[in-house]
Amino acid sequence: MSKTFERFLRSFTDEELTAFAQERSQVQPPYWSVMRLALRVEADRRGLLHDEEVDEIIPSMPSTPRAHAGTA
Numbered sequence: 001m002s003k004t005f006e007r008f009l010r011s012f013t014d015e016e017l018t019a020f021a022q023e024r025s026q027v028q029p030p031y032w033s034v035m036r037l038a039l040r041v042e043a044d045r046r047g048l049l050h051d052e053e054v055d056e057i058i059p060s061m062p063s064t065p066r067a068h069a070g071t072a
Contacts, residue, residue: 009042017042 012020021039024032 005038006042009038014046014048017046017048 009017017039021043024035024039029035
């Protein structure tokens with residue numbers, strides 16, 4: 001995680017961070033696994049959430065199967 005991204009996450013209030021995490025969770029961009037880890041680290045750093053709450057806001061697995069490109 002870059003220092004710039006860490007500063008970006010720290011610029012949010014607690015409520016904004018939670019809302020951002022929920023929005024990104026729904027979209028699940030290609031870099032979601034890295035972002036999910038960064039969001040968990042930031043939430044833990046702030047002491048915001050317990051494990052069960054983190055899983056509700058920042059799920060560990062995609063809600064829908066994702067297609068993978070590959071070659072045969």
